[in-house]
Amino acid sequence: MDRQVEVVAGSHVLTRIAGAVILVAHRERGVPTADSRAMVAARGLAELVVEASEQAPEGPGRLVARQATRWLMKEADRISPGESVDFGILSAADTGGLAIFLHGAATAVLAGRTVEYYRGSDAAFTVDRVAEHPARAAALYIDDGKGRVPELPERGIGSLVEGVAQAAGAIVWFVGDPVLTWRPRASETAGRHRATTGEQRSVPPPTSAFDPVTDRAEPQFDDPDLTPTRTSTRPPSEPDFAPEPEPRSAPADSPPSRPESLPATGGFDPHHAPTQTEAGTNPAPKPDPNLQSRLDATAKATALTVKVRGFKCARAHPSDPRSAFCSVCGMPVDQTQPLAEVIRPPLGMLVLDDGMTYMLAADAVLGRDPEQSEAARAGLAPLRIDDSSGGMSRAHAEIRLLNWDVTVVDRGSTNGTRVRNPGYRDWIRLQPNQPMTLAPGAEVMLGNRVLRLEPVAPPPFG
Known part of the structure; x- marks a missing residue:
């Protein structure tokens, strides 16, 4: 800049x-x-x-x-x-x-x-x-x-x-x-x-x-x-x-040098998500006075206190016991160690088709207007996604973190939720209220928007 x-x-x-x-x-x-x-x-x-x-x-x-x-x-x-x-x-x-x-x-x-x-x-x-x-x-x-x-x-x-x-x-x-x-x-x-x-x-x-x-x-x-x-x-x-050289004078109709006070x-x-057609533009919506307290409560009650059985890498990061690599730093993990109770780290990132990312540290509800949904009132973090096709419901689907797994659940949306597993060409339509576990690289389609699950730290070796 x-x-x-x-x-x-x-x-x-x-x-x-x-x-x-x-x-x-x-x-x-x-x-x-x-x-x-x-x-x-x-x-x-x-x-x-x-x-x-x-x-x-x-x-x-x-x-x-x-x-x-x-x-x-x-x-x-x-x-x-x-x-x-x-x-x-x-x-x-x-x-x-x-x-x-x-x-x-x-x-x-x-x-x-x-x-x-x-x-x-x-x-x-x-x-x-x-x-x-x-x-x-x-x-x-x-x-x-x-x-x-x-x-x-x-x-x-x-x-x-x-x-x-x-x-x-x-x-x-x-x-x-x-x-x-x-x-x-x-x-x-x-x-x-x-x-x-x-x-x-x-x-x-x-x-x-x-x-x-x-x-x-x-x-x-x-x-x-x-x-x-x-x-x-x-x-x-x-x-x-x-x-x-001296700076040029600002034009007569330029904004005043002393802006009004900010609240x-x-x-x-x-x-x-973006509300304009240009990729990446993302103006802020109207304020939601209850959003901060709801997200704070979710982060404290879910992301910071969920304990699961797992391993620790050489850097003492908690890791999925089914993986040979650390879930946090990507380094190899000794899988001969005994299981221990650990605080679960974020399980991945959801990457929207316009590049917006969302760290999966807590359960979330996805849709075009999820803030007032029952799931959001129950403590799920609302992830609002703009969709011009009209095919996305207000609270379309939920992302649920179960132990070390990331699952997606269709909430009975009108047009359904589809998943494409990595390496496959066909989309699978989910049955309402039936969770499906997502593997890294899997894609989820809501309306005409697509999200992809990516690991936080990919393995450093190949």
């Missing part, structure tokens, strides 16, 4: 790299250091963003979401044992829009003619969305203890070009022209001092990640491959300290 990224002062860790913006919550005492959990997590997320950007330079958003989900399953517990790693990522989508990925107490705000909220705390596991560029700005915040979101401040001249900074949040401005910045070379600055005072003066090194001249953060990554290389495009005869509360459906 070639936009001005303004830093909101705070204590969390903000990274801008490969055009993406990453914000990780810092929960330890004192300011973040190189060894802080938030900083270690930020480095890991930055690495996957760089890798995704190299593989999908036209828009890495979908790949970033996929890799970040697997990173959560493999690395997050090792970095922060027993505590959630709360973070958000804004990156470019291959549709030309904005890709949003949130986990835990992170909130994205899209400010245009209306204000849209995407809250990581509302989701059973993660929020993975693609939206159109907002008219004014996209903000990324770490929630405070009460879940409040700050007001969007007046646009300033700060611009985080690349690197790491301490922040409570970041604002990506889409209104007006970019703020242009420059930075003199240390030798050029020292030469100017000598010319004006006749004294030999040295330029002290910066004492923090921010350069006070440019409000630009320097990269702090330990990996030398992540250190960006900057080259000058000016001819040798032109001094590097020459200022860039501090609001809800949204984190799993609402």
Whole structure:
């Protein structure tokens, strides 16, 4: 994203790299250091963003979401044992829009003619969305203890070009022209001092990640491959300290620089499918005041407390005893060990035909309007899917997690639910209220929409 990224002062860790913006919550005492959990997590997320950007330079958003989900399953517990790693990522989508990925107490705000909220705390596991560029700005915040979101401040001249900074949040401005910045070379600055005072003066090194001249953060990554290389495009005869041209004036009918205050509360459906014909566009629906409490209760009562019999891999991850590979990290599992009671991890990802993903950490009800269904009131997470064919019921089918199996159940829908097993060409129509176990790679058709079950961590060997 070639936009001005303004830093909101705070204590969390903000990274801008490969055009993406990453914000990780810092929960330890004192300011973040190189060894802080938030900083270690930020480095890991930055690495996957760089890798995704190299593989999908036209828009890495979908790949970033996929890799970040697997990173959560493999690395997050090792970095922060027993505590959630709360973070958000804004990156470019291959549709030309904005890709949003949130986990835990992170909130994205899209400010245009209306204000849209995407809250990581509302989701059973993660929020993975693609939206159109907002008219004014996209903000990324770490929630405070009460879940409040700050007001969007007046646009300033700060611009985080690349690197790491301490922040409570970041604002990506889409209104007006970019703020242009420059930075003199240390030798050029020292030469100017000598010319004006006749004294030999040295330029002290910066004492923090921010350069006070440019409000630009320097990269702090330990990996030398992540250190960006900057080259000058000016001819040798032109001094590097020459200022860039003044920004153009905004047109008379452009939105005011001081946006109205954003409301501090609001809800949204984190799993609402696209409502426009363009692939990947996904505007937020009207707020549902009961959604957050219902999803929180489901996540706590189901995803975090379901205990099953299983194995543990060498990294102590719980795993399906029928599989030779760990369900979390994909590494081989010693199947000669005795069975033990373990907390069940997510059993896979549902990938919708437009790229939206849903982590299977709890039972869910699927349909075009499942929020008010009996299943949702009973605690199932509602997964709303848009369907223009008219063939999808309000509460069409349910995904039930039974021990280590993912099953799908048709709820007596008018047009039925169909399943295609991996390697087969024909679709099987399910009998109403009769569960069918899904194997990884199986596809489910609801109306004219298709979902595919994928493993969280595929085996690393072949």
